[in-house]
Structures are given as C-alpha cells and as structure tokens.
Amino acid sequence: MKNYPAEPFRIKVVEMMKTMSKEERQIAMEEAGFNTFLLKSEDVYIDLLTDSGTTAMSDRQWAGMMIGDEAYAGSRNFLHLDATVKEYYGFKHMVPTHQGRGAENLLSRLKIKSGDIIPGNMYFTTTRYHQEANGGIFKDVIIDEAHDPQAIHPFKGNVDIRKLQRLIDEFGAERIPYVCLAVTVNLAGGQPVSMQNIHEVSELCHKHGIEVFFDATRCVENAYFIKKREEGYKHVSIKDILLEMMSYGDGATMSGKKDCMVNIGGFLAMNDEELFARSKELVVVFEGMPSYGGMAGRDMEAMAIGIKESVDYAYISHRVEQVAYLGDQLIAAGVPVVQPIGGHAVFLDARKFLSHLTQDQLPAQALAAHLYIESGVRSMERGIVSAGRNKETKEHHRPKLELVRLTIPRRVYTYAHMDLVADAVISLYQNREKITGLQFVYEPPMLRFFNARFKLL
Numbered sequence: 001m002k003n004y005p006a007e008p009f010r011i012k013v014v015e016m017m018k019t020m021s022k023e024e025r026q027i028a029m030e031e032a033g034f035n036t037f038l039l040k041s042e043d044v045y046i047d048l049l050t051d052s053g054t055t056a057m058s059d060r061q062w063a064g065m066m067i068g069d070e071a072y073a074g075s076r077n078f079l080h081l082d083a084t085v086k087e088y089y090g091f092k093h094m095v096p097t098h099q100g101r102g103a104e105n106l107l108s109r110l111k112i113k114s115g116d117i118i119p120g121n122m123y124f125t126t127t128r129y130h131q132e133a134n135g136g137i138f139k140d141v142i143i144d145e146a147h148d149p150q151a152i153h154p155f156k157g158n159v160d161i162r163k164l165q166r167l168i169d170e171f172g173a174e175r176i177p178y179v180c181l182a183v184t185v186n187l188a189g190g191q192p193v194s195m196q197n198i199h200e201v202s203e204l205c206h207k208h209g210i211e212v213f214f215d216a217t218r219c220v221e222n223a224y225f226i227k228k229r230e231e232g233y234k235h236v237s238i239k240d241i242l243l244e245m246m247s248y249g250d251g252a253t254m255s256g257k258k259d260c261m262v263n264i265g266g267f268l269a270m271n272d273e274e275l276f277a278r279s280k281e282l283v284v285v286f287e288g289m290p291s292y293g294g295m296a297g298r299d300m301e302a303m304a305i306g307i308k309e310s311v312d313y314a315y316i317s318h319r320v321e322q323v324a325y326l327g328d329q330l331i332a333a334g335v336p337v338v339q340p341i342g343g344h345a346v347f348l349d350a351r352k353f354l355s356h357l358t359q360d361q362l363p364a365q366a367l368a369a370h371l372y373i374e375s376g377v378r379s380m381e382r383g384i385v386s387a388g389r390n391k392e393t394k395e396h397h398r399p400k401l402e403l404v405r406l407t408i409p410r411r412v413y414t415y416a417h418m419d420l421v422a423d424a425v426i427s428l429y430q431n432r433e434k435i436t437g438l439q440f441v442y443e444p445p446m447l448r449f450f451n452a453r454f455k456l457l
C-alpha cells in the first residue's frame with residue numbers, strides 16, 4: 001500500500017457538521033431542484049462541491065486579517081500583495097480583482113475583438129463565457145487523451161502543438177490575440193501541463209506574435225506534478241518551478257480562491273506596460289480602485305500570506321496526495337474515474353457509472369443528486385449541463401467527458417473523511433442500476449448549471 005503524507009498541520013478551530021436522515025436529504029434535494037448548487041450548506045455532511053474559496057486559512061492568515069488597512073486607496077496590504085505576486089509569479093504588474101472571473105472579464109474586454117479565435121487547453125465555464133461575450137470564439141487545442149477518461153498520460157493537460165499550428169495556419173496569427181493556457185486543466189480532471197509543453201506553446205506563439213496568458217488558478221498543483229513527473233525537476237523547489245512556468249507567459253488570470261488559499265480574491269497579471277495602463281482604467285469600472293480591485297485590505301493580506309504558504313512542499317504534497325488517496329480507493333474498487341487522478345479532485349466517469357442512461361438523461365447531474373441523497377456528500381456535475389449551449393445553433397454542447405467532481409477543499413478534511421466518501425461512492429456504484437435520469441424544468445440562458453432546476457424522469 002502506498003504511503004500518504006500525514007496532515008502537515010494541527011487543527012485549532014473546528015466546525016461541527018450536521019447529519020441528516022436519508023428521508024430528510026431526499027426532501028432537501030427535491031427542494032433544490034436536483035441541483036447540488038442549490039442545496040443549503042448546512043444540509044450537507046461532507047462538502048466536495050468545490051475547492052473554490054473553501055480553503056481553511058492558517059493562523060498566520062487570520063492574524064494578517066487583523067492588520068487589514070481598509071483605506072480606499074494605497075492600502076499597505078495592496079503593497080504587500082503586489083510585491084508577493086511579483087516575487088512568486090514573476091510578472092511586472094498586477095491588478096487585484098474580486099475573484100477569477102473578474103480578471104477574465106478585464107482580459108477578455110481588453111484583448112478580444114469580434115471574430116477573434118482564442119485557443120485553449122479545454123474550455124472552462126466562466127472563461128469561455130467572457131471570451132464569447134466579447135465576440136471571441138473558443139477553440140480547444142488540448143491533446144486527444146484529455147477527452148478520454150481512461151487514457152493514462154502524465155501531462156494530460158498538454159496542448160497539442162499540431163492543433164495549435166493548424167489554427168494559426170487556418171485563421172492567421174492576427175485573429176488570435178492570445179492563447180489561454182490553463183495549469184492544471186480543471187475540466188479534464190485537474191490534469192497538469194508539462195514544463196516542456198509550456199515552453200513549446202510559448203515558443204510557437206511568440207514566433208507568430210501571439211501572447212500567452214495563463215489561467216493560473218491551480219498553478220501550484222501543476223508545479224507539484226512537474227516536480228514529481230518531469231525529468232530534471234526533482235530537486236527544484238515548487239517556488240522556482242512556478243516562476244519558470246510563468247516566465248514563458250505574458251500574463252495570467254488568477255482565481256485566488258484556489259491556489260492562493262483564500263476565501264475570496266483574484267488578480268490579473270501582465271508584463272506589458274500598455275496593457276497594465278488599460279487594465280487600471282478598466283478595473284475602476286468593474287471592480288474598484290487599482291489598489292484594491294474588489295478586495296478588502298484584510299483579504300489582500302490573507303492572499304499575500306496564502307501565496308507564500310502555497311509553495312511550501314509539506315502543504316502541496318499533502319494536498320495532492322490526499323486527493324490521490326481518495327482516487328486510489330475508488331480505482332481499487334473498480335469505480336470508473338478519470339485517470340490519472342488530478343490535483344484538486346477525483347472525477348467520476350458518469351457515462352460508465354450510469355451506462356444505462358443516455359447523455360440527454362443528464363447522467364452526471366443525476367449521479368451528483370443521488371450521491372447526496374444516499375450519503376450527504378455534495379459533488380458537482382461537470383458534463384452536458386455545465387457545457388451549456390452553442391451560442392449560434394442553440395444546440396447543447398456535448399462534451400465527451402460526462403463527469404461528477406468530488407473536489408477536495410484545501411486543509412479542511414482528513415483521511416477519515418476521504419474513507420467515508422470512498423465507501424459512499426462504492427456503495428452507490430454497487431446499486432447503480434436503481435439511479436434514474438433527470439430533465440430540465442428551468443434552464444437559465446447563461447452559465448445554466450449554477451441555477452438550473454430538474455425533475456426525475
């Protein structure tokens with residue numbers, strides 16, 4: 001049996017969890033329209049909806065909250081955050097935003113013209129929304145293996161360089177303002193991108209005058225995989241790997257709610273002076289002054305401290321290996337999951353899990369709903385419901401991956417909790433034929449997965 005690192009922290013504050021009967025959970029799920037986003041948090045036993053903003057902050061971060069400087073402009077916490085982002089990410093400039101999509105909004109507005117092509121290594125919901133809202137067309141250039149849950153590849157988030165080259169040949173570099181390079185790739189299963197691939201993407205793009213913007217949301221988890229899996233990085237620190245990764249790009253959008261270890265916040269970083277000047281003009285319209293951008297002083301302080309803690313090897317190795325611990329138990333029991341196990345979550349392959357349902361019967365949404373009813377574990381659909389509809393044809397996007405994400409919050413749950421989740425999923429798998437599909441009863445026009453409602457077929 002593999003050894004997993006023990007928690008590298010002691011627990012100082014605890015939050016009690018509520019348990020409910022299956023009948024009570026059945027009622028709660030019906031009231032939530034079979035959408036796990038619409039459950040009350042207090043009705044959830046183990047909450048694996050997301051790792052976004054759910055991190056347990058450290059004593060140092062909480063201490064930092066007490067020295068929040070809430071001045072409207074020029075807060076000392078901004079200066080700390082600004083210096084920390086420059087030191088750890090290596091970009092020349094940054095503007096804070098209230099969270100990741102705030103940065104995506106700014107970047108998309110500043111860079112995209114109607115009809116532009118935005119290549120990326122698989123779509124992400126909010127990222128693609130902002131690209132399309134500004135007239136851009138997203139094109140997926142991830143390697144084919146990423147769309148196959150069973151394909152084993154150490155860097156399944158890599159860009160297929162030939163696909164990218166083909167797009168440049170077909171549309172011309174002038175229609176491609178930037179490539180959006182996600183590290184790791186959330187919807188592929190939290191899969192990493194190798195340093196070599198980042199370097200190759202950067203070289204190809206820069207040769208054609210195309211910029212590279214990272215979606216750096218889970219970049220520290222990506223750096224850990226590079227250290228573990230890529231030749232030449234075994235003895236390089238996570239901090240240095242991260243700096244090298246970012247050095248190949250022109251900027252980044254960041255949801256601080258993930259790898260910056262805070263409950264709220266984000267930033268847009270860049271090297272270009274003119275883009276920085278324009279970002280400062282736009283941030284005041286949508287977020288706030290360039291020296292707070294939608295964040296309180298205390299939150300900027302917590303984020304600066306979180307960024308430093310995130311590159312600590314003891315933290316990041318426990319974080320990623322805890323996710324693997326859950327995934328390995330499911331693999332051993334024959335439950336179909338995306339492999340290899342990614343950095344932030346274990347993804348159940350709902351197509352295989354519920355092979356008696358068609359994609360139109362929304363298997364991943366149904367599986368997430370039933371997992372909650374059976375066990376009180378909350379998860380998230382990442383399949384046809386999340387993918388939404390084509391803007392032009394109004395048809396459903398039909399992703400090959402129909403997944404349920406069991407997302408592990410940072411520093412929140414123990415290995416015993418992971419055992420409980422594994423038992424719940426395995427027991428559901430053994431009784432899978434009883435699970436019925438769902439259909440929409442309310443479908444919002446955009447980012448529908450957040451507020452949609454369903455009924456049992």
Ligand code: PM9
Binds near residue numbers: 100101102124125186
């Ligand atoms: N990700 C997640 O649960 C939270 C909201 S979507 C259901 O995975 C990437 C790769 C993300 C991401 C958020 C954002 C947006 C951008 N890129 O949520 O606006 O995973 O901070 O970040 C979520 P914000």
